[in-house]
Amino acid sequence: MTAPTASSALAPTPGQLAWQRAGLGVFFHFGVNTFAGKEWSDGTVPAADFDPSELDADEWVRTARDLGAAYVVLTAKHHDGFCLWPTATTDYSVASSPWKDGKGDVVGDLAAACRRHGLKLGLYLSPWDRHEPSYADAEAYDAFYLRQLRELCTNYGELFEVWFDGAGSAGRVYDWDAIGELLAELQPQAMVFNMGPATIRWVGNEDGLAADPCEYVTRSTDLNQYDPDTVEFGEARYLPPECDVSLRRGWFWQEGEEPKSVPHLLEIHDRSLGLGANLLLNIPPDRRGRIDPADAARVRELRQALDARFGSPVDAELEVETVPGGVRGIAQLPGGTTFDHVELFEDVSSGQRITEHRILDEDGTVLAQGHTVGVRRIHRLPAAATARRLTLEVTGEGALVTGLQVHDASGAPVPELPEDFGAPTDAPID
Incomplete structure (x- = not known):
């Protein structure tokens, strides 16, 4: 990125x-x-x-x-x-x-x-x-x-x-x-x-x-x-x-x-x-x-x-440390938690500071990555994962991550744009 x-x-x-x-x-x-x-x-x-x-x-x-x-x-x-x-x-x-x-x-x-x-x-x-x-x-x-x-x-x-x-x-x-x-x-x-x-x-x-x-x-x-x-x-x-x-x-x-x-x-x-x-x-x-x-x-x-x-979030126990150019965090999950969504929260009260972030599993595999976190950021994973610990890598001077949650949405409806999304429509002026 x-x-x-x-x-x-x-x-x-x-x-x-x-x-x-x-x-x-x-x-x-x-x-x-x-x-x-x-x-x-x-x-x-x-x-x-x-x-x-x-x-x-x-x-x-x-x-x-x-x-x-x-x-x-x-x-x-x-x-x-x-x-x-x-x-x-x-x-x-x-x-x-x-x-x-x-x-x-x-x-x-x-x-x-x-x-x-x-x-x-x-x-x-x-x-x-x-x-x-x-x-x-x-x-x-x-x-x-x-x-x-x-x-x-x-x-x-x-x-x-x-x-x-x-x-x-x-x-x-x-x-x-x-x-x-x-x-x-x-x-x-x-x-x-x-x-x-x-x-x-x-x-x-x-x-x-x-x-x-x-x-x-x-x-x-x-x-x-x-x-x-x-x-x-x-x-x-x-x-x-x-x-x-x-x-x-x-x-x-x-x-x-x-x-x-x-x-x-x-x-x-x-x-x-x-x-x-x-x-x-x-x-x-x-x-x-x-x-x-x-x-x-x-x-x-x-x-x-x-x-x-x-509707049933699992809150991670998050410990973060400042590193050059950002922060690194360890998120402890209870037991072997299975999840297919990760949600992050940034404290933006002193300004939006996170410019990049990555979430890795215990083997170092990148589960999700992106730029903005902001007041909330939701990542839908391509497949369900099970983990006791996640690693969070954040770029941004003074970045403040306040929380990490995981969600198990197995069996729930899946987001999808319709096939005709983006097709031109008539102008609204009558």
């Missing part, structure tokens, strides 16, 4: 570290697109079309909780400009819909459900707005957008994440200084996704897949997957990545789509969370405002498969 450049110069804030350790979140894409059968609508779908008959935010949050998520993120306003809260900034919102006679508030319902079930709340507010006439006037729209953001940051309690989607914003400059000041005033603990005063970043694809090395320090991020533009920060920042992907093909619920298979979802898990990134899995509510039964069943199957693979 050729070691990448170490990214240990910058350390996370306590909030960033807490977000990374949370690991799994659930995205809820919901809005007029759900009722229009579109992925991206242009702001002309009538507000009257938004009329969920059985909206149940508690069901949404229970689904996320039972999957093991620590937080959720809702599309409070997507690119179409329709607002899921009764905003004072526009009449293109739930207040102009027949749902609850115009007195409903999806954001409020979800915030209350999160409080009841112990999950943290994140909100997505699209900078691009295809409905708002002032979007053509940058200064006027910046003021409009700040009013919307202030409402969301004031009325719904503490936010865990604020999501700024870069789609449609190539070449557009927003007033990020003012946005940053507002967030610092009202929601200083919230993680900010990818743009402006970003504290976390997009992984760079919508497949839910990180890569090795998965580095937490960067000077730029990708804006979106539709334009070549990047977000340049000028100086290096500690920005751990979030992998976003939908349970279905599309982001909004559409008739006739099916959820991804369990093996596909397991592969996503291992190549996001298992590579030290966060995973934000989209589970889109349907036109009733409920979780589609097929999606709910697939989420339960996924949880069962994850429990079968990782």
